[in-house]
Amino acid sequence: xxxxxEQVSNLIVIVGPTAVGKTAHAIELAQRFDxxxxxxxxxxIYRGMDIGTAKPTRQEQARVPHHLIDVVAPDEPYTxxxxxxxxxxxxxxxxxxxxxxxxxxxxxxYVRAVVEGLRIPRVPPNQELRxxxxxxxxxxxxxxxxxxxxxxxxRIDPRNVRRTIRALEVxxxxxxxxxxxxxxxxxxxxxxxxxxxxxxxxxxxxxDARVERMMADGLVTEVEALAAQGYDWKLPSMSGLGYxxxxxxxxxxxxxxxxxxNIKRNTRDLVRRQYAWFRLKDERIHWFEHAEVEKVAAFxxxxxx
Numbered sequence: 001x002x003x004x005x006e007q008v009s010n011l012i013v014i015v016g017p018t019a020v021g022k023t024a025h026a027i028e029l030a031q032r033f034d035x036x037x038x039x040x041x042x043x044x045i046y047r048g049m050d051i052g053t054a055k056p057t058r059q060e061q062a063r064v065p066h067h068l069i070d071v072v073a074p075d076e077p078y079t080x081x082x083x084x085x086x087x088x089x090x091x092x093x094x095x096x097x098x099x100x101x102x103x104x105x106x107x108x109x110y111v112r113a114v115v116e117g118l119r120i121p122r123v124p125p126n127q128e129l130r131x132x133x134x135x136x137x138x139x140x141x142x143x144x145x146x147x148x149x150x151x152x153x154x155r156i157d158p159r160n161v162r163r164t165i166r167a168l169e170v171x172x173x174x175x176x177x178x179x180x181x182x183x184x185x186x187x188x189x190x191x192x193x194x195x196x197x198x199x200x201x202x203x204x205x206x207x208d209a210r211v212e213r214m215m216a217d218g219l220v221t222e223v224e225a226l227a228a229q230g231y232d233w234k235l236p237s238m239s240g241l242g243y244x245x246x247x248x249x250x251x252x253x254x255x256x257x258x259x260x261x262n263i264k265r266n267t268r269d270l271v272r273r274q275y276a277w278f279r280l281k282d283e284r285i286h287w288f289e290h291a292e293v294e295k296v297a298a299f300x301x302x303x304x305x
Contacts, residue, residue, distance in 0.1 A: 011091060011189040012300055014104045015040075015111055015278045016196035017271040019206045021290045023056050025196060026104040027064050028293065029300050036065040036094045038087055040105025040114070043240050045071040045078055048226060051219045052242035054210065067094075074226060074237035081120040084113040088187070108277035115191055116184040123170050133165045144168060151179035157273070162236055194296060195278055195285040200271075202290075207267045211242075215260060220246055241266055 012035070014026050026037050039045075043053040047070045056066055067090035072078050087103070087110070094101040103114055112118060133141060138161040145164055146153035148171045156163050167178035198206070223246040231238050233247050242263050249259035278285060288296050 010100065011115075011187075011191050012100065012102045013111060013115060013191060013193040014102060014196065015108075015193065015285065016106065017203065017274040017278075018054070018106050018267060019210050019271075020196045020198055020203060021206075022104055022106065022196055023054070023060065025290075025293065025296060026102050027056070027060055029297060030064040030100070030102050032297060033100050033300060034098075035100035035102050036067065036097075037102045037104050038090045038094070039066060039068045040087070040103050040107050040110040041069075042083075042107040042110060043237070044069050044105075045083075046074045046237045047072065048229075049074060049222070049237060049240075049243070051214050051217050051222045052240070052246070054214070074231045075235055077125045079120075079125070080109060080113055080118075081122055083110055084118065084120060087114045091189075106274050108274065114187070115193070117187045118184050121170050121174060121176065121178070123173055126169055126173055129169055129172065130165055133168055134161075138164070141165065141168065145171070145178075148172075149177040149179050152177060155179070162239075191284075192300070193285045194299065195282075195287040196290055196296075197287055198290045203271060204268055207271070208264055211260060211263050211267065214242065214263075220249070220256075223247060224250060241270060 012029070012033075014022050014029075016022055029035065030037055041053065043049065044055045045068060046053070049055070055069060061069070068083070068086055071086070091101045091103070091114075103111065105111065113120065136144075139158070141161060141164050142153060142156075142158045145156070145168050149167065152167045152171075153164075156167060158164075170176065170178040197203075219242065223243055226238065226243070227233070227247070227250065233239065233244075233251075237243070238247065245254070245259045245262045245266065248254040248262075249256050254262065286299060288299075
């Protein structure tokens with residue numbers, strides 16, 4: 001948990017769907033209010049995966065210090081508990097330097113782990129058990145989880161086999177329920193949550209443009225390089241959005257145009273899930289349109305007074 005230094009300090013949290021402009025807003029706000037950014041993106045933790053994760057560029061990172069980007073290699077395990085501990089440490093360091101911390105990202109569980117102070121079972125990965133579970137059908141695994149821990153199953157997308165396996169791993173290894181994640185001990189921050197949103201047609205147009213830009217910037221070359229380094233296609237990192245679809249193209253399972261279309265479609269699906277997670281009716285989140293930069297800045301400035 002974070003140290004007592006944060007009891008009178010503010011943590012600014014910026015959430016919202018992918019491609020809505022969180023990075024640009026966060027950099028602008030951090031520059032205005034002498035802040036540093038802590039990433040809450042479960043893909044940007046991987047080194048060498050820059051284009052497909054829409055990682056802040058070197059120029060953007062030079063404008064404002066960023067934390068929890070390029071943390072592990074694509075084949076290194078990284079748990080929610082790892083993230084929570086490192087995020088609190090990063091926030092501690094920012095506050096100790098007299099700066100303002102901005103927690104920024106679209107990975108809902110990462111944000112929740114920090115903002116709500118989830119009590120996360122410290123269960124190290126059991127690769128042998130995971131391999132055994134991975135041999136089973138995804139639907140069967142989900143039903144097994146539902147029998148052991150219905151509360152956890154209710155919070156997990158049945159299509160998310162990796163998350164289902166992790167929940168089963170905790171249940172089978174400890175005898176405890178994975179839903180214990182729901183128990184929380186809120187951190188001693190004064191937390192302000194800002195949500196960025198856009199009308200769906202406009203957001204989907206931004207997604208299409210972003211994917212085309214990724215292709216022009218060399219996404220295929222990036223994925224080829226990762227594969228050449230021996231990173232398995234089944235790794236969580238390599239099966240992530242963008243990398244999975246380009247992998248299908250490189251293995252001859254789809255044409256390039258099909259892969260690009262699939263990235264766009266699957267990104268829209270991600271947006272729908274993110275909106276379900278960051279609910280527009282959540283009173284803790286203050287929502288603004290993407291273009292309302294000055295309104296967001298004015299709202300962020302209030303705690304400084």
